[in-house]
Amino acid sequence: MKKFVIVGASSAGLISAGLIKTYWKNEVEVSVYYDAKNKGVSVGESTIPDILQFLHMMDIPIESFLSNTNTTIKTGIKFKDWTPNTEFFHGFGELGPQVEGGHGPEIYSILNDDFCSRLYNKPTTTVPSSLMQDFSGRHAFHIDAKEFTDYLFNYMKKAINFVDDTVEKVNVDGENITSIECKNSGTVTADYFIDATGFSRLLFKNLDPKWNDLSDYLPINRAIPQQIPYKFDELPSYTLSEATDNGWIWQIPIRNRYGTGYMYSSRFTSDDEAREKYNAWLLKNFNTELQTDRIIKYESGYYEDYWIGNCLSVGLANGFIEPLESTGIHLAQQSISTFILCNPSLSDLDYNRVQANEHNRWVYECIFRFITLHYNTNRTDSEFWKYMTENKTEWVKMFDEKCRTEYMEPELLSFGMYLWDTASYLQIANGLKMINKESLVNYLNSKRDVPFKTTYPSGIDIHRSSEQQYLDIKNHRRHSKYVSHKKLIDSYHTARGFKS
Numbered sequence: 490m491k492k493f494v495i496v497g498a499s500s501a502g503l504i505s506a507g508l509i510k511t512y513w514k515n516e517v518e519v520s521v522y523y524d525a526k527n528k529g530v531s532v533g534e535s536t537i538p539d540i541l542q543f544l545h546m547m548d549i550p551i552e553s554f555l556s557n558t559n560t561t562i563k564t565g566i567k568f569k570d571w572t573p574n575t576e577f578f579h580g581f582g583e584l585g586p587q588v589e590g591g592h593g594p595e596i597y598s599i600l601n602d603d604f605c606s607r608l609y610n611k612p613t614t615t616v617p618s619s620l621m622q623d624f625s626g627r628h629a630f631h632i633d634a635k636e637f638t639d640y641l642f643n644y645m646k647k648a649i650n651f652v653d654d655t656v657e658k659v660n661v662d663g664e665n666i667t668s669i670e671c672k673n674s675g676t677v678t679a680d681y682f683i684d685a686t687g688f689s690r691l692l693f694k695n696l697d698p699k700w701n702d703l704s705d706y707l708p709i710n711r712a713i714p715q716q717i718p719y720k721f722d723e724l725p726s727y728t729l730s731e732a733t734d735n736g737w738i739w740q741i742p743i744r745n746r747y748g749t750g751y752m753y754s755s756r757f758t759s760d761d762e763a764r765e766k767y768n769a770w771l772l773k774n775f776n777t778e779l780q781t782d783r784i785i786k787y788e789s790g791y792y793e794d795y796w797i798g799n800c801l802s803v804g805l806a807n808g809f810i811e812p813l814e815s816t817g818i819h820l821a822q823q824s825i826s827t828f829i830l831c832n833p834s835l836s837d838l839d840y841n842r843v844q845a846n847e848h849n850r851w852v853y854e855c856i857f858r859f860i861t862l863h864y865n866t867n868r869t870d871s872e873f874w875k876y877m878t879e880n881k882t883e884w885v886k887m888f889d890e891k892c893r894t895e896y897m898e899p900e901l902l903s904f905g906m907y908l909w910d911t912a913s914y915l916q917i918a919n920g921l922k923m924i925n926k927e928s929l930v931n932y933l934n935s936k937r938d939v940p941f942k943t944t945y946p947s948g949i950d951i952h953r954s955s956e957q958q959y960l961d962i963k964n965h966r967r968h969s970k971y972v973s974h975k976k977l978i979d980s981y982h983t984a985r986g987f988k989s
């Protein structure tokens with residue numbers, strides 16, 4: 490039996506414990522050491538569809554999860570003012586089969602100013618009625634961070650050995666952690682240690698890991714979070730990300746409140762100025778004042794190797810890329826899943842470790858790229874936006890040129906295809922006005938008929954199949970029923986709901 494010691498019982502620690510125990514069952518003993526007085530950052534409340542996969546893997550009934558927490562449904566993100574006075578939506582949900590050559594309905598959608606590639610293609614307060622029977626679709630949840638971890642903690646209590654204790658010292662021999670020393674439990678040894686201690690990176694930092702700093706391109710490094718109790722008449726089924734003159738603000742609807750937070754860079758805004766701006770936003774939008782002194786500080790980046798010797802860093806301990814596309818919780822899930830996939834026999838081979846590290850790096854790089862694309866606004870109305878406009882990555886510049894001159898076809902986007910497909914990239918590119926109809930028409934005209942039709946469809950074929958997909962989706966949408974998000978969520982909380 491292999492012994493795992495996880496330090497940290499916020500979402501990264503709990504996800505790690507749950508997945509490891511679910512996979513190896515009685516072959517492993519899993520203990521989680523955590524400091525009950527330290528609840529972690531407690532702000533990650535917007536998720537992506539993979540959270541459903543996690544809940545399914547853990548055998549957690551969705552109905553029980555919904556009825557015991559204030560979770561709501563998320564169909565996508567509304568981006569407001571990323572170019573001032575405009576809005577666009579990045580929705581989840583594929584519909585219809587991919588057509589020949591991999592082009593979806595986007596081309597027709599863009600040419601006709603009606604983005605219709607997605608099940609959820611606009612921000613609303615409704616959700617598909619099919620969700621009442623089937624939660625296997627491509628949507629995500631808005632969760633209350635504390636409730637989420639409390640729920641997981643209670644759910645796992647029987648299978649996992651939870652120890653409320655503080656780690657005070659970490660003992661290292663070369664690339665391995667030999668033991669940790671806890672305030673009450675004394676010396677604790679293990680075959681594997683997992684560092685899920687958040688930004689303190691308590692264990693992993695002792696292994697001399699190489700940090701990949703992303704702050705030149707993503708300089709935001711501060712967050713001020715504030716919760717706002719709220720009585721919803723209708724419940725938005727989307728996260729709002731509103732750009733400000735020096736960063737952006739998240740607004741996440743949970744059943745009984747909004748979670749909001751102001752993201753800014755200390756290189757361009759002082760804490761006092763940020764507080765003042767955020768206060769003004771809170772007053773304008775919610776008629777409430779800023780009620781917290783809390784400022785979360787971090788640096789954008791990640792450890793190039795997340796698995797060194799017998800230790801893995803997971804969640805914020807591994808790194809952090811700003812939460813514009815809500816990837817934090819998912820990253821913990823993916824890091825541990827990759828570890829499991831690469832090391833199923835727990836033989837701990839160097840080859841497996843290298844593979845896992847490479848994959849993890851690629852995941853962070855893909856997320857980094859997608860996030861930097863959101864900043865391709867060409868805004869210059871503040872020092873922050875000027876910097877973002879003048880400091881684009883080479884990849885963003887190339888992507889931008891490609892969209893403006895030709896078109897971003899799916900087969901040429903293969904690197905970034907982790908988590909998001911072409912439809913996602915195009916929703917952002919289209920929302921930020923990178924796509925130019927004239928170039929798109931020229932691009933289609935340049936695609937000639939060639940003998941290898943399957944690989945090289947002509948422009949006419951691409952256009953025709955894109956139109957067909959568009960019409961299929963329109964038709965599907967016409968026949969789909971949408972119900973009030975609030976009514977659906979409330980139904981889980983009524984006496985007749987699905988109380989576990």
Ligand SMILES: Cc1cc2nc3c(=O)[nH]c(=O)nc-3n(C[C@H](O)[C@H](O)[C@H](O)COP(=O)(O)OP(=O)(O)OC[C@H]3O[C@@H](n4cnc5c(N)ncnc54)[C@H](O)[C@@H]3O)c2cc1C
Nearest residue numbers: 497498499501524529530533656686687804805812817818
């Ligand atoms: C501003 C901001 C916004 C975010 N928004 C999102 C979002 O919308 N969506 C999303 O998916 N993610 C988001 N995230 C990321 C998300 O919050 C994290 O992925 C999530 O909270 C997991 O954090 P963690 O478990 O890695 O660390 P933490 O939450 O910081 O937990 C650390 C744990 O370590 C324990 N610990 C620390 N020191 C010791 C010690 N000495 N001894 C014992 N135990 C110790 C603590 O008790 C705690 O349990 C956001 C993060 C930030 C900073």
